[in-house]
Amino acid sequence: MTAFRTAVRQRMCLLGRVIALFALTAAELALLGLPASAIVVPAIWPVVLLHGAAVGGLLWLWFVPASAVFLVVSRGLLRVHRRLVAEWCGVQIPDPYRERPRLERTEHGWYWNGHDYNKYRWLSRINLWLRWRGNDPATWRDLCWQILGIPLSVVVLPAAACVYGTLAVVRLCGATALDPLFFGSYVVAGAAAGAALVFAYVSPKQMLSWHGLTARWLLAPTERSRLRTRVARLTQTRTDATDAQATELRRIERDLHDGAQARLVALGLTLGAIERLLDTDPAAARELLARSREASAQALTELRDLVRGIHPPVLAERGLADALRALALDGPTPVQARIDVPGRLSAPIESAAYFAVAELLTNTAKHARAAHVTLTAEYAANVLRIEVTDDGRGGATDSAGTGLRGLRRRLGTFDGTLALDSPPGGPTRATLEIPCALSSPKTSTSSGRD
Amino acid sequence: MRVVLAEDLYLLREGLTHLLRAHGFDVTASVETGPDLLAALTGGDPPDVAIVDVRLPPTFTDEGLQAALTARRARPGLPILVLSQHVEQLYARELLADGTGAIGYLLKDRVFNADQFIDAVRRVAAGGTAMDPDVIATLLTHHDQPLSRLTPRERDVLGLMAEGRSNAAIAAQLHLSEGAVSKYTTSIFTKLDLAASDDDNRRVLAVLAYLNGTRY
Numbered sequence: 001m002t003a004f005r006t007a008v009r010q011r012m013c014l015l016g017r018v019i020a021l022f023a024l025t026a027a028e029l030a031l032l033g034l035p036a037s038a039i040v041v042p043a044i045w046p047v048v049l050l051h052g053a054a055v056g057g058l059l060w061l062w063f064v065p066a067s068a069v070f071l072v073v074s075r076g077l078l079r080v081h082r083r084l085v086a087e088w089c090g091v092q093i094p095d096p097y098r099e100r101p102r103l104e105r106t107e108h109g110w111y112w113n114g115h116d117y118n119k120y121r122w123l124s125r126i127n128l129w130l131r132w133r134g135n136d137p138a139t140w141r142d143l144c145w146q147i148l149g150i151p152l153s154v155v156v157l158p159a160a161a162c163v164y165g166t167l168a169v170v171r172l173c174g175a176t177a178l179d180p181l182f183f184g185s186y187v188v189a190g191a192a193a194g195a196a197l198v199f200a201y202v203s204p205k206q207m208l209s210w211h212g213l214t215a216r217w218l219l220a221p222t223e224r225s226r227l228r229t230r231v232a233r234l235t236q237t238r239t240d241a242t243d244a245q246a247t248e249l250r251r252i253e254r255d256l257h258d259g260a261q262a263r264l265v266a267l268g269l270t271l272g273a274i275e276r277l278l279d280t281d282p283a284a285a286r287e288l289l290a291r292s293r294e295a296s297a298q299a300l301t302e303l304r305d306l307v308r309g310i311h312p313p314v315l316a317e318r319g320l321a322d323a324l325r326a327l328a329l330d331g332p333t334p335v336q337a338r339i340d341v342p343g344r345l346s347a348p349i350e351s352a353a354y355f356a357v358a359e360l361l362t363n364t365a366k367h368a369r370a371a372h373v374t375l376t377a378e379y380a381a382n383v384l385r386i387e388v389t390d391d392g393r394g395g396a397t398d399s400a401g402t403g404l405r406g407l408r409r410r411l412g413t414f415d416g417t418l419a420l421d422s423p424p425g426g427p428t429r430a431t432l433e434i435p436c437a438l439s440s441p442k443t444s445t446s447s448g449r450d
Numbered sequence: 451m452r453v454v455l456a457e458d459l460y461l462l463r464e465g466l467t468h469l470l471r472a473h474g475f476d477v478t479a480s481v482e483t484g485p486d487l488l489a490a491l492t493g494g495d496p497p498d499v500a501i502v503d504v505r506l507p508p509t510f511t512d513e514g515l516q517a518a519l520t521a522r523r524a525r526p527g528l529p530i531l532v533l534s535q536h537v538e539q540l541y542a543r544e545l546l547a548d549g550t551g552a553i554g555y556l557l558k559d560r561v562f563n564a565d566q567f568i569d570a571v572r573r574v575a576a577g578g579t580a581m582d583p584d585v586i587a588t589l590l591t592h593h594d595q596p597l598s599r600l601t602p603r604e605r606d607v608l609g610l611m612a613e614g615r616s617n618a619a620i621a622a623q624l625h626l627s628e629g630a631v632s633k634y635t636t637s638i639f640t641k642l643d644l645a646a647s648d649d650d651n652r653r654v655l656a657v658l659a660y661l662n663g664t665r666y
Contacts, residue, residue: 297559304536313536317505317512322540329539332591 014204025149034070089212096138096221145218241413263299320350343438360388368392394426454497455480456487484513491521499575504534554580579614589661607634
């Protein structure tokens with residue numbers, strides 16, 4: 001008996017979702033009423049002619065905000081719709097919208113919106129906004145969905161329309177004898193709606209998946225717009241990558257120039273002096289020798305730090321898993337490491353992941369005032385997923401410094417992402433994910449204490 | 451004393467050979483690659499001490515370290531001094547893990563100071579420990595309650611003790627009397643709750659185990 005009850009409850013829950021989605025689709029259709037009411041405006045022009053311009057002005061005052069509200073609200077509503085479809089129907093629909101272009105200010109104080117110059121900021125913005133919305137095919141596909149959503153969703157309604165259509169043709173042909181039948185068609189329509197409900201009750205899952213599929217057809221980005229977004233992103237990350245590489249090379253050049261290179265020059269000079277002093281003043285020569293030994297040791301230390309910054313030796317020798325373990329051991333805060341990466345990844349990805357974790361751990365040590373840090377790394381389904389969690393004071397944001405934004409940019413080159421969850425008061429959890437493939441089975445050993 | 455030397459850079463290998471010979475060591479084999487090293491260490495006639503570079507051909511990864519670890523599994527307590535351009539906590543732990551001592555792990559720069567380097571080689575050959583000050587420094591910077599109870603002087607002594615120095619060597623380095631050093635060590639052992647021991651090597655291993663162990 002209870003099993004039956006649970007079954008019914010589950011079914012009612014699914015039915016509730018079907019009804020909620022239909023209600024949402026209906027609301028989207030109803031929103032069309034806002035701009036549609038504008039049709040009333042020209043229809044009322046004769047009235048305006050009769051009653052003066054004041055009434056006409058009022059009507060236009062209605063039309064403009066009504067359309068604006070329609071544009072803004074429908075996009076928000078459809079975003080909710082996509083999320084619900086993903087959650088209830090199991091159909092993922094990514095946002096198809098183009099990114100809003102930025103308004104640029106020229107040196108003469110004019111505004112450039114990508115199409116024309118304008119002296120006024122607000123005018124240029126409105127222009128930009130309308131162009132952005134109007135040129136985005138997603139706007140028009142949204143509109144199609146708003147009109148077609150209801151009939152497409154309820155499979156029974158098209159059927160009802162067919163019945164109506166047939167009956168109307170029959171009536172036009174003058175078959176008045178069928179009049180009672182035409183009247184009866186209302187009954188048929190009612191029965192169809194009822195049938196829809198019954199069908200939804202009998203198999204709500206089919207209803208949901210049907211809705212999900214139709215929604216995806218119109219609400220998902222087209223292949224063309226998906227590619228367009230992808231190209232834009234690739235262009236951006238390529239620029240970021242080349243910029244980062246150039247900056248890095250300049251840093252290495254500067255470090256070598258001011259560090260090891262300068263020290264070796266000094267060392268050469270000192271050796272020359274020692275050569276001259278060797279016969280005349282052996283004691284001074286010996287002192288200089290001791291100093292040059294110190295200088296060479298210092299040059300070595302600097303080179304070692306530089307090498308660590310370019311490509312940490314432990315990463316080259318052992319791969320990512322052991323390099324992360326080594327990283328966990330080096331910081332001032334105790335880090336508990338659970339690393340499960342069963343082989344070597346490609347060198348650039350290992351390096352990016354290593355430096356990302358190093359930066360996250362440095363941030364934690366610097367800002368979080370944490371007592372414990374956990375580092376987990378796992379590789380599953382072609383995604384490397386690393387999590388750094390601390391029990392510190394939280395409140396970390398992207399805007400706090402350039403660090404996290406830079407990190408995101410560098411990960412972007414590999415289509416990697418960084419998710420940050422850091423409520424004030426802590427704890428802070430940073431999750432980074434990089435899609436990649438394993439290149440070879442595990443060759444390194446582990447310390448066995450992790 | 452017979453030494454096996456593994457180093458792939460010709461100049462450094464020759465330099466080390468000269469240095470060791472000048473101090474009365476007998477360099478029985480100087481090898482260039484990981485497999486050769488392993489053969490020299492596990493062959494019929496083991497050396498008194500081996501000096502090993504971490505990075506060796508053919509893979510140029512941690513070939514030397516792996517050979518050292520394998521050889522010590524086959525011959526527990528075989529004295530090995532590992533040299534590297536960089537020191538890692540992770541490697542130090544792996545070398546110390548079997549707890550038998552006779553292990554050294556130093557930066558290559560430490561060869562510059564010949565006396566200290568030869569002292570380290572002798573210490574390792576005698577079954578002692580020689581840890582690089584850089585490794586110990588990292589261990590000592592960890593946030594750790596019991597460590598913060600030590601006075602700065604006691605921390606200095608603890609650091610040198612962890613490197614593997616004897617009381618006499620610590621006294622010489624810090625310009626103290628040996629009696630003062632042994633007073634410091636007793637106080638350190640009490641504060642860290644460690645069992646005191648007269649045996650230098652056991653003492654060092656206890657300290658290193660403590661410093662490593664408090665990480666978790």
